[in-house]
Amino acid sequence: METVISPGVVTRVPSxxxxxxxxxxxxxxxxxxxMNGSAPGGVEPGGVEPGGxxxxxxxxxxxxxxxxETTGWSPEAAAITEIGAVRVREADPxxxxxxxxGGxxxxGGxxxxAGPGRGEFVRWGEFASLVNPGMPVxxxxxxxxxxxxxxxxxxxxxxxVLPGLLDFARGGVLVAHNxxxxxxxxxxxxxxxxxxxxxxxxxxTVMLARHVMDPDEVPDCKLSTLAGFFGARTAPNHRALADxxxxxxxxxxxxxxxxHRGIRTLRQLSAWPEVVA
Numbered sequence: 001m002e003t004v005i006s007p008g009v010v011t012r013v014p015s016x017x018x019x020x021x022x023x024x025x026x027x028x029x030x031x032x033x034x035m036n037g038s039a040p041g042g043v044e045p046g047g048v049e050p051g052g053x054x055x056x057x058x059x060x061x062x063x064x065x066x067x068x069e070t071t072g073w074s075p076e077a078a079a080i081t082e083i084g085a086v087r088v089r090e091a092d093p094x095x096x097x098x099x100x101x102g103g104x105x106x107x108g109g110x111x112x113x114a115g116p117g118r119g120e121f122v123r124w125g126e127f128a129s130l131v132n133p134g135m136p137v138x139x140x141x142x143x144x145x146x147x148x149x150x151x152x153x154x155x156x157x158x159x160x161v162l163p164g165l166l167d168f169a170r171g172g173v174l175v176a177h178n179x180x181x182x183x184x185x186x187x188x189x190x191x192x193x194x195x196x197x198x199x200x201x202x203x204x205t206v207m208l209a210r211h212v213m214d215p216d217e218v219p220d221c222k223l224s225t226l227a228g229f230f231g232a233r234t235a236p237n238h239r240a241l242a243d244x245x246x247x248x249x250x251x252x253x254x255x256x257x258x259x260h261r262g263i264r265t266l267r268q269l270s271a272w273p274e275v276v277a
Contacts, residue, residue, distance in 0.1 A: 066165075086126050088248045125168065209250070
């Protein structure tokens with residue numbers, strides 16, 4: 001598996017923004033644009049781009065799971081301190097790349113039987129970097145994430161990191177846990193750096209989980225809760241790369257539940273506009 005490192009330090013920083021308040025105004029949509037009836041690149045509001053990835057089976061798509069750490073909640077007042085991303089796709093069930101671990105994870109409310117690893121995600125690459133935010137890290141954020149001003153002093157500025165992330169994500173479907181938070185920061189970052197936002201198709205695992213999890217299965221749809229329920233290979237620990245890895249594992253199980261419901265493409269999934277756009 002290739003690990004792609006943007007210039008800077010590979011460390012893992014906190015995440016877990018499930019309860020974060022949205023940015024001011026109408027707030028960013030899943031694709032980073034305000035939910036005002038318009039969307040980039042000819043995408044229909046609440047839908048996905050005609051053709052392209054819309055009709056590709058979910059199991060054949062490549063997903064780029066992103067997690068950010070920041071100095072606060074709003075891109076107007078805060079800045080990115082770390083970026084972590086994992087590029088994944090479903091394993092070839094004939095390939096032997098999926099694990100056989102006794103079926104401790106749950107799919108569709110029942111324990112998984114050992115057998116073909118259909119639905120397992122394989123990590124094809126990773127991207128991680130600290131980012132110098134150009135401002136102090138508030139004490140509360142430093143306590144939450146473990147990221148300090150000292151750690152960030154030698155880290156690259158955002159303009160040196162962001163192009164690498166966009167290149168790493170090219171051609172994939174962006175995924176985040178509470179996507180409007182992460183996409184709001186990324187779109188704002190592109191504007192600050194003079195880069196065009198590519199208008200990715202974006203999937204939000206928080207909202208997806210709220211559709212496919214039964215209320216009696218989990219008390220909430222926080223990343224830590226879902227990762228524990230599904231037995232994610234990486235436990236979220238308030239670090240960007242670790243949380244991206246955990247989200248990727250949760251995504252693989254949520255997609256399996258979609259398959260059980262007969263939802264196999266982004267076009268079908270776009271019936272839930274708060275999940276994919």
